[in-house]
Amino acid sequence: MDPSDQKIFTVIDYVIFAVLLAASMGIGLYYALSGGRQRTTQEFLMADRSMGCLPVSLSLIASFQSAVAIIGVPAEIYTHGTQYWFIGCAYILGLLIPAHIFIPVFYRLRVSSAYQYLELRFSKAVRICGTLTFIFQMVIYMGVCVYTPAFALNAVTGFELWGTVLATGLVCTLYTTLGGLKAVIWTDVFQTVVMFAGQLAVIVVGVQKTGGVADVWRKVWEGNRISGLDLNPDPTERHTFWTLGVGGVFLMLSLYGVNQAQVQRYLSSRTEKEAVRSCYMVFPSLQLALALSCVMGLVMFARYCGEDHSDKLASSSRDAMVIYFVMDMLHGLPGLPGLFIACLFSAALSTISSAFNSLATVTMEDLIKPQYPAMTEARATLLSKVLAMSYGLLCLAMAYLTHLMGDSVLQVALKIFGMVGGPILGLFCLGMFFPWANSIGALVGLCVGLVVAFWLGIGSILTRSTRPLPLECSANVTIAIQTAFNNITLSQPSGLKRFYSLSYMWYSGFNCTTVILIGLIISFLTGPTKEEDVMPGTLYPLLGKLFCFLPEHLKKKLCCVTPLGQTLAAPQRQPSQHKEGNGLAFPQEDRSSLEERESFLPETLVEYETAV
Numbered sequence: 001m002d003p004s005d006q007k008i009f010t011v012i013d014y015v016i017f018a019v020l021l022a023a024s025m026g027i028g029l030y031y032a033l034s035g036g037r038q039r040t041t042q043e044f045l046m047a048d049r050s051m052g053c054l055p056v057s058l059s060l061i062a063s064f065q066s067a068v069a070i071i072g073v074p075a076e077i078y079t080h081g082t083q084y085w086f087i088g089c090a091y092i093l094g095l096l097i098p099a100h101i102f103i104p105v106f107y108r109l110r111v112s113s114a115y116q117y118l119e120l121r122f123s124k125a126v127r128i129c130g131t132l133t134f135i136f137q138m139v140i141y142m143g144v145c146v147y148t149p150a151f152a153l154n155a156v157t158g159f160e161l162w163g164t165v166l167a168t169g170l171v172c173t174l175y176t177t178l179g180g181l182k183a184v185i186w187t188d189v190f191q192t193v194v195m196f197a198g199q200l201a202v203i204v205v206g207v208q209k210t211g212g213v214a215d216v217w218r219k220v221w222e223g224n225r226i227s228g229l230d231l232n233p234d235p236t237e238r239h240t241f242w243t244l245g246v247g248g249v250f251l252m253l254s255l256y257g258v259n260q261a262q263v264q265r266y267l268s269s270r271t272e273k274e275a276v277r278s279c280y281m282v283f284p285s286l287q288l289a290l291a292l293s294c295v296m297g298l299v300m301f302a303r304y305c306g307e308d309h310s311d312k313l314a315s316s317s318r319d320a321m322v323i324y325f326v327m328d329m330l331h332g333l334p335g336l337p338g339l340f341i342a343c344l345f346s347a348a349l350s351t352i353s354s355a356f357n358s359l360a361t362v363t364m365e366d367l368i369k370p371q372y373p374a375m376t377e378a379r380a381t382l383l384s385k386v387l388a389m390s391y392g393l394l395c396l397a398m399a400y401l402t403h404l405m406g407d408s409v410l411q412v413a414l415k416i417f418g419m420v421g422g423p424i425l426g427l428f429c430l431g432m433f434f435p436w437a438n439s440i441g442a443l444v445g446l447c448v449g450l451v452v453a454f455w456l457g458i459g460s461i462l463t464r465s466t467r468p469l470p471l472e473c474s475a476n477v478t479i480a481i482q483t484a485f486n487n488i489t490l491s492q493p494s495g496l497k498r499f500y501s502l503s504y505m506w507y508s509g510f511n512c513t514t515v516i517l518i519g520l521i522i523s524f525l526t527g528p529t530k531e532e533d534v535m536p537g538t539l540y541p542l543l544g545k546l547f548c549f550l551p552e553h554l555k556k557k558l559c560c561v562t563p564l565g566q567t568l569a570a571p572q573r574q575p576s577q578h579k580e581g582n583g584l585a586f587p588q589e590d591r592s593s594l595e596e597r598e599s600f601l602p603e604t605l606v607e608y609e610t611a612v
């Protein structure tokens with residue numbers, strides 16, 4: 001079946017796609033005209049901190065589950081087998097650590113942007129560098145997210161490419177600009193449901209058309225697509241339990257721990273407990289999303305293994321082959337191709353809108369407001385909307401740049417997170433877990449971390465070649481080819497080549513560690529910070545918890561838990577400066593939330609608060 005010539009999309013398919021765009025617009029308009037009508041930045045950027053854990057948890061998933069995962073993961077499973085599924089093991093620590101370390105610290109500082117933390121802990125310069133790094137990361141990532149669905153569809157179905165990119169970009173910019181974070185979160189909820197429905201439809205139809213579950217299982221098993229637990233410790237091995245299960249934890253922390261898009265959702269929760277609960281609720285839904293995309297890849301393999309389809313897709317990549325598979329399964333079933341298109345664009349829209357909104361937030365809170373503190377709410381909100389619009393247009397330009405990247409889109413996205421998200425994670429860990437770290441150490445650490453990350457990333461693009469598994473699905477052929485492959489002992493790269501061949505799944509962990517090490521070394525060289533000079537509430541006594549077996553005097557030196565009774569030197573700030581939202585001082589809190597904070601913050605902080 002060559003889909004490009006057959007009429008795939010009936011009217012109903014276009015209607016379903018149009019309904020998705022209209023529904024998203026409708027939610028955007030609803031929040032533009034209801035509630036506070038998006039008149040304050042607290043509402044536009046923080047949803048009035050009024051959200052419940054269900055919408056927040058679905059929105060957390062939608063933010064980093066885009067068309068890249070919907071297309072890239074099945075392509076990954078089809079090509080390399082189910083090893084990638086072990087990334088699910090990283091979701092355990094990857095969500096527990098944000099829930100019990102990052103969320104409490106951010107929530108109790110009541111900041112609007114994660115990068116305000118960097119000023120409280122270090123200095124304004126560190127905050128600005130962190131913000132600019134985040135903007136860089138999200139703009140590139142948005143480009144990949146806009147481009148992926150449009151390119152893949154165009155390659156297979158002739159679906160109008162730039163018209164789609166424009167329609168997606170404009171609809172998304174509009175409802176994000178009109179409805180603010182409330183609209184983004186509720187459209188994310190709707191779009192996540194559509195995303196799951198679309199993938200489920202493809203799996204059900206695909207299994208049915210490939211001869212049923214037993215047949216599919218036999219083919220993927222004999223096709224050597226069910227990967228065992230690969231405990232190979234070699235860090236240059238692309239996908240093993242270690243690179244995915246452990247390296248993936250750092251990837252998850254860079255996204256669900258310190259990425260502004262997720263931090264903003266945690267901070268938009270009604271209470272800290274709601275925020276922690278929403279983080280817990282991400283786990284089952286994320287596992288479901290991972291399972292759906294992996295099973296889709298297995299069904300696709302079962303359908304095509306042994307047949308040679310490369311002629312039909314000579315030009316396009318494995319990614320486009322996923323769309324070919326979907327259209328091959330769904331054509332002739334009116335409405336289902338449209339449902340999958342809606343699923344693809346739901347995945348893209350929910351990620352892009354989260355990126356727009358978080359970019360507008362940090363630009364306002366971290367770059368503009370501190371320069372113009374006297375700006376009125378009305379002007380600040382208007383400016384936030386203009387920013388959301390301009391980031392929308394910028395991402396369309398980035399979409400074109402994506403055209404030039406080589407790898408599979410999943411690999412491109414994960415490399416971006418590793419190369420840029422890793423150093424940012426390192427910066428926050430340096431601040432939260434190491435009281436001695438000072439601003440110079442943080443700045444130099446971040447810069448060196450980014451330079452090394454890009455040196456490694458670009459080096460790997462220039463030297464990398466992944467070895468796909470053979471596409472045969474009869475056991476003996478596959479094993480024969482497999483052993484032949486293994487017998488070609490690839491000359492083990494040495495020195496710099498070995499450095500370049502580090503698995504991209506280790507980028508987050510490697511770059512995070514670089515920032516921490518360099519940051520600590522420079523801090524010690526330039527005079528480490530004394531723990532009493534550190535702003536209370538910006539440290540988490542991780543070392544104290546890790547080394548709880550140490551004797552008390554050693555622990556005191558190591559882990560910054562200020563013993564009870566010593567009141568901290570109250571930072572030289574007048575109570576009048578306690579302004580909500582600028583994050584530069586602790587806002588006056590009513591007793592209730594103060595009690596809530598008691599459980600976590602070093603006791604002395606409570607004394608400090610009551611003393612002030």
Ligand SMILES: O=C(O)CCCC[C@@H]1SC[C@@H]2NC(=O)N[C@@H]21
Pocket residue numbers: 064065066067068069070087145251252255286289351410413414
């Ligand atoms: O889908 C994307 O846009 C990016 C690819 C997935 C990003 C990471 S992988 C681990 C975690 N699980 C997800 O579904 N997304 C993030």
Ligand code: NA
Pocket residue numbers: 061062063064065066067346347348349350351352
């Ligand atoms: Na998404």
